[in-house]
Amino acid sequence: MNLNFLSPIFLFGLLGIAIPILIHLMTRRQKKHIRFSAVYLLFQSQKRSVKKAAPNRLLLLLIRCLAILLLSLALAHPIFSFSGPADLLPASPSASVFILDDSYSMGMRSEDGALYDLAVSALLKTVRKIPVKSAYSIVLASSSTRLLQDWTEDPSLAEKLLKTSKPSFQTTSIGKAMTMALQLLESATQKEKQIFIFTDMDKNGWNENEFLDSELANKRYPVTLVDFSALRTGQNRAAVQQAEVSQEFLTNSRVIRVKSKVANLLPDRPINGLDVSLSINGKQKSQKTLKFAAGEEVIKEFTFPLKDNEAIQGAIEIPDDALSVDNKRFFSFQPDQKIKVLVVDGDPKTVAHQRESFYVEKALNPFTVALSNIEPTISTLEELQVRNLFDFSAVMLCNVRDLPFDYERQLEKYVQRGGALFIALGDQIDPKYYNENLGNLLPVSIASLHQVGLSDEPFRFDLKKSAHPVLKVFKGKSLEEMKSIRFNSLYSVEPRENRKYTVPLRFTNQYPAVVESDFGKGKVILYVSSVDRDWNNFPIQPTFLPWIQRWIKYSARGLESILHSELLVGEAFEWTDTLSDSLLFVESPDGKITQLAGTSYDETFLPGVYRLFRKAGKENSATGENAESRIVSKLPDNTIPAGTFTVNIDTRESVSEKITEEEVRKLLGNMQVQFSSGADSHQTADASSGFPLATPFLLLVAGMLLWEGFMIRRE
């Protein structure tokens, strides 16, 4: 026989019994004694009076105490059963690996706290009962699988490690955890070996690929799956799946757009009116109420004006539901970033206006003030070696014959990471070099030079109204003006095999004028004519300035993604060596400051905005590959903000689809799989394993209260 309480915290309510006792004592003390003459008249009056004899105070006290006792017992959800929960562990010495699913889906609410807490207490309960000479170890099964506790026989260690632990913000990976568990069991000396998995059976965590290469097929360990999914209360209604921020990049508009994607996770029910709110720097900026059809994803854009150039950090939020982790998504943004452009002049001259880069420089920054947000740096080929590519958002190669040895690799790396490369051709270039060495970057090969005489009809742009982000602003009069541009020389191009590219602009003879392609995170733009007046008169046309500026801004956008990389929880933040001449610090959302070493930082276990700081100069001690990141108590002086990156959860696991027992058996191969309900092992017993006494107790409370009311009425 067993009496368990699902919410024993309510048993503290028993202290409430003191209240009626106090009331009883206090009212008793107030009673006065009066010696009175006409007591027999009082007796008569009392008999006649509607309010009859005073209630028996002691009985009243008893009823009140009983009512409070029963109420707190009822709230504590007593379950009466004739048998205790079954033991998971065998009595003989054994080695057990406990796989604890600490993915964020375990943060789902149950009546008694998060599923994770229930799993932890179930695990601890099992560990406490571990027989002598039995060893256990604990593996955490979120996607950055880690060994929490190596083989030990001391039950208190698990308690220490897990008591205050919380679910991670990562997804489940049972496969990896199983692999680790198998390795652990190999090293165990005990004869009996088994694996326990405490999980919510989220299908997302059972990736087939992760099971394939494990040695599961040969092993025959008993596996006990403790399933907590039945204890969930409520549903995860919706999740914010995306929050992207952008500034209208081609105009200098001061409006910031935040694109949010919110999904209704209920496959069978619509949501009428879900408040999606945008908060910036901790303050709610706006809120929209959206309607969702069953299972629908809604993309909504928030726009708000920008007041200053301060970096913004914000989040898209929806109201709380059973799983709170996926109700908020963070973003950060540095508005009005200056685009630094490295203009490589392949045809430098001593006379300024004869230089290849003369018109480009003027066009990119006409007033040498920061009106355009573009800051060109002119460099000759010789100077290239001293320039650091990663200081620039875009690189323009203007009529460059060939690059220094192995510079193509650096360029590739640069574009790969989000840099922009704009290549303009001209009379200096060597098509053979381009075709051979820039083959990775250019999706087309340069075919032949086409020239027309001065008296002949020149090539002209074939201008139509275009929806391309760069070209869409050219319409009407400016379009007519561009039509009059004369191109005397240009290179034709031929596509390479299996390469993707687009041609946003062509000449009237349908030769491509501009070829655009993506490479890694960056963009490569090829302009087949020259950017000075040697081959055309475009540079002296009024449309040249916006045309070239827009191409640079458009292509350089990819670089922002480096400084504002959006990572998923657990993904490493990587940066380039270029920053290695200074000390780097990152401040995580919980305020922890880490001094970085190497080129990646993988402590991104908390969703939120991480802020980067840099300090010029490097300490001698922290040089080289051996240096390790370390936590510092506060930022040193003279640090400057170097950017931000956001870390958000992988919303894959928001949709909680439960894996079936058959599928589990299939994945676990030869293992003897046994399923157990989390409710049982948590001793919290569902209705089937015991008789819940809450309702009868509540009925008794109601009865007591009625009786009490009746007695007081009689008073």
Next chain:
Amino acid sequence: MEEKDTFSYDPEVLARISALKLRAVNLVEGLLSGNHRSRHKGSSVEFAEYKDYSPGDEIRHIDWKVVGKTDKYHVKQFEQSTNLKCTILLDCSGSMSYVSPNQTGITKMDYARTLAASLACLLLKQFDAVGLTLFNDQVVHHIPPRSKTSHLQHILHGLSTIEPKGITRIDQVIGTLVERLQSRGMLILISDFFTREGDVHKDLKLLVSRGLEVILFHILHPDEVSLPFEGDIIFESLEDDPPISLDPQDVREEYQKAVQHQIESFRRLCLGLRVDYVFLETTTPLDQALSYYLLKRQSLTKV
């Protein structure tokens, strides 16, 4: 009886007596030292009226002058001024000792004592004989009527030695007393009438039928009329009732009704028996109450 005419001179008792005397004398001074006119016509100097002669009347009372004038026999009648024998019957049961927890007004016993003393003083000044009988469920103390002025001392002493206790049994007391009382006397009954016996009116009838003139002084403390207490109270009886615990608020209405009913039934009973009934609350100034009563009485008797 005789030894009760003297008393020990206990200083406390003396002080109480003198205070009582002072109060009584103060009260009586200024009041009409009224002449009690007997209703019995008899030999006196004061002519009252003529009456037709009927056989049995004394012949010497026939007014011969009237016979001469009218040829009819008329008998001259004179008012008789009698020496009244009055017994003051004072209730000294436990209920008379009620002391208000709010300390309002003087106690019922003090009030009744002063009333009795005043009446005794008043009567003795008129040379009437006054006696005092204290009772609860039986006669506790009896001082027979005397008309000597010094008799007041005995009465005052009797009054000052009262210790209220026991239950009230008016019927028993009157039953034993009625034999001792002279008919055609006066009986002043001072009590709170808190008794559970229902037939006080029978005893009153008996007294009236014996030719006694009865005056009832019904004395109550205001608390006993209005039951002004608040909160949960255990009422302990001053007599023999078991204690009762209640909130006065719950029974106040019924209680007040019951008290008023009692007063009203006494008033009606006395009206029917031609008995004077005076209801007094201890907050009523005694001199006012007494003078009002006496004036009223005079106006009733002097027709």
